[in-house]
Amino acid sequence: MARRAARAPNPADPADPAPEAASGPGTVAPPDAATAADLGARLLAWYDRDRRDLPWRPAPGAPPPDPYPVWLSEIMLQQTTVAAVKPYYVRFLARWPTVQALAAADDAAVMAEWAGLGYYARARNLLKCARAVVADHGGRFPDTEAGLRALPGIGAYTAAAIATICFGQRAVVVDGNVERVMARLFAVEDPLPGAKPTLRRLADALTPTARAGDHAQAVMDLGATLCTPRAPACGLCPWMAACAGRRAGLAERLPAKAPKAPRPTRRAVAFWIQRKDGALLLRQRPASGLLGGMMEVPSSPWEAAPMPDPAAAVAAAAPLPLSDWRALPGLVAHTFTHFHLELTVVMARVGANPRVRGIWVPLTELEGHALPTVMRKVIRHALTKGF
DNA sequence: CACTCGTGGTT
DNA sequence: TAACCAAGAGT
Known part of the structure; x- marks a missing residue:
C-alpha cells in the first residue's frame, strides 16, 4: 500500500509546488539535463574509485570486453547473487572458453555443470543461444539491442547490458538494483510492478551517452553495495545529497512492493x-x-x-x-x-x-x-x- | 499481465 | 527463524 500525502499538492498555486517526492503514477518529474549530468559525474567518480573486482569485469580503462564472457555472466546473474555465480562462471569459462566450444557441448554436460545454480531454463536457453550465434550469426553476437533481444534467454535487461558494456551503446539498463536506486533517489512510492514504467523513465533520463556501460554498471554496483534492500549505507553514497527518499525518511522502505501470495x-x-x-x-x-x-x-x-x-x-x-x-x-x-x-x-x-x-x-x-x-x-x- | 521458474545468503 | 531477496525471461 503506497503512502499518500495527507494533502494533494496544487500545481496551480505558486506557493504550493509539487514536491520532488511526488510519486503518483506518472507524476514524478525526470531530472533536467544539468541535474542528470551532475549525478552522472558523481556516480562515475565513485565508480572509478570503489569499483568491485569481478571475474567478468575488465580492468579499468581496458577496451570493451568480448561479448561471450559478459553474456555468460549476465545469464548466470539473472536473479542470482554474485557470490553464487562466481564458481559456476569460472568453471564454465574454463571448460567452454568460446561460444563455439559451448555450442558444440553436449546438453547433458551443460545441465550437469549448471546443476545447483537454479532456474534451469537459463541453461537450456544458454545452449540454444550459443548454437544460434554460431549457426545464424557467424559466431559473433549481434551488436544491437534488437539483435541481442531476439536470442533465446536474452530479454530487455540482458540485451541492454551487453549492448552498452560490450558495444559502448547508450542503452537503458534496468534491473532490480536500478529500480531500487531510482525509487529511492526520486522517492517513488508507487509499488512495483506498476511503478516499472516510471522507474525506467527516470533511469533513462540519467543515462549518459559517454561511458554508458560504466554508468550502467555503476548504478547496479551502487544498488548491490550501498543502496541495499535493507540498511542502506547512505553515508557513503555519492547521491546522498540529492536523494529525495532519504530526505523524506523513506529510503529504507522503498521500493514498495505488492504483497506476495503465501507458499503452499x-x-x-x-x-x-x-x-x-x-x-x-x-x-x-x-x-x-x-x-x-x-x-x-x-x-x-x-x-x-x-x-x-x-x-x-x-x-x-x-x-x-x-x-x-x-x-x-x-x-x-x-x-x-x-x-x-x-x-x-x-x-x-x-x-x-x-x-x-x-x-x-x-x-x-x-x-x-x-x-x-x-x-x-x-x-x-x-x-x-x-x- | 500474472504466473512460473531455484537456490543460498542475509537479517 | 521465517521472510525477504538477487545483474529476469518466457509464456
Missing part, C-alpha cells in the same frame, strides 16, 4: 530404488517446466495435500513393482520459488535386470549427473538415514 506445501514420496549391483535408478524430467531437463529420483506426484501413505504411493506411483521396500524416518524439505516441498523417501531393492524407463547409476558416479539441489538433498538423506 506440496508433499510426495520419493523412490530410492537400487538394483542388485547397487546402482540407483534416475530419470530425466520433462524438457520444460519445473527442473526441466534435469535428472531426478522418481517420485509420486507433488501435490498440495497431506503426505501420502507410503504403501499407497508404492502401489500407485512407483516406476516399477516393488516388493522389498521400507520408508525412511524423517522428511526431505526444500523450498522453491512458489511452494514448499516435503518428501518421504522409500528405499527399495529390485532384481538384476528390471524393465523400467531411466538410467542406473552407481552411487560413486552420482556427482557427474545433472541433479538439482532438491535431489541432492534426497541423496544425502538416503545415504544418512538409509544405510
Whole structure:
C-alpha cells in the first residue's frame, strides 16, 4: 500500500509546488539535463574509485570486453547473487572458453555443470543461444539491442547490458538494483510492478551517452553495495545529497512492493530404488517446466495435500513393482520459488535386470549427473538415514 | 499481465 | 527463524 500525502499538492498555486517526492503514477518529474549530468559525474567518480573486482569485469580503462564472457555472466546473474555465480562462471569459462566450444557441448554436460545454480531454463536457453550465434550469426553476437533481444534467454535487461558494456551503446539498463536506486533517489512510492514504467523513465533520463556501460554498471554496483534492500549505507553514497527518499525518511522502505501470495506445501514420496549391483535408478524430467531437463529420483506426484501413505504411493506411483521396500524416518524439505516441498523417501531393492524407463547409476558416479539441489538433498538423506 | 521458474545468503 | 531477496525471461 503506497503512502499518500495527507494533502494533494496544487500545481496551480505558486506557493504550493509539487514536491520532488511526488510519486503518483506518472507524476514524478525526470531530472533536467544539468541535474542528470551532475549525478552522472558523481556516480562515475565513485565508480572509478570503489569499483568491485569481478571475474567478468575488465580492468579499468581496458577496451570493451568480448561479448561471450559478459553474456555468460549476465545469464548466470539473472536473479542470482554474485557470490553464487562466481564458481559456476569460472568453471564454465574454463571448460567452454568460446561460444563455439559451448555450442558444440553436449546438453547433458551443460545441465550437469549448471546443476545447483537454479532456474534451469537459463541453461537450456544458454545452449540454444550459443548454437544460434554460431549457426545464424557467424559466431559473433549481434551488436544491437534488437539483435541481442531476439536470442533465446536474452530479454530487455540482458540485451541492454551487453549492448552498452560490450558495444559502448547508450542503452537503458534496468534491473532490480536500478529500480531500487531510482525509487529511492526520486522517492517513488508507487509499488512495483506498476511503478516499472516510471522507474525506467527516470533511469533513462540519467543515462549518459559517454561511458554508458560504466554508468550502467555503476548504478547496479551502487544498488548491490550501498543502496541495499535493507540498511542502506547512505553515508557513503555519492547521491546522498540529492536523494529525495532519504530526505523524506523513506529510503529504507522503498521500493514498495505488492504483497506476495503465501507458499503452499506440496508433499510426495520419493523412490530410492537400487538394483542388485547397487546402482540407483534416475530419470530425466520433462524438457520444460519445473527442473526441466534435469535428472531426478522418481517420485509420486507433488501435490498440495497431506503426505501420502507410503504403501499407497508404492502401489500407485512407483516406476516399477516393488516388493522389498521400507520408508525412511524423517522428511526431505526444500523450498522453491512458489511452494514448499516435503518428501518421504522409500528405499527399495529390485532384481538384476528390471524393465523400467531411466538410467542406473552407481552411487560413486552420482556427482557427474545433472541433479538439482532438491535431489541432492534426497541423496544425502538416503545415504544418512538409509544405510 | 500474472504466473512460473531455484537456490543460498542475509537479517 | 521465517521472510525477504538477487545483474529476469518466457509464456
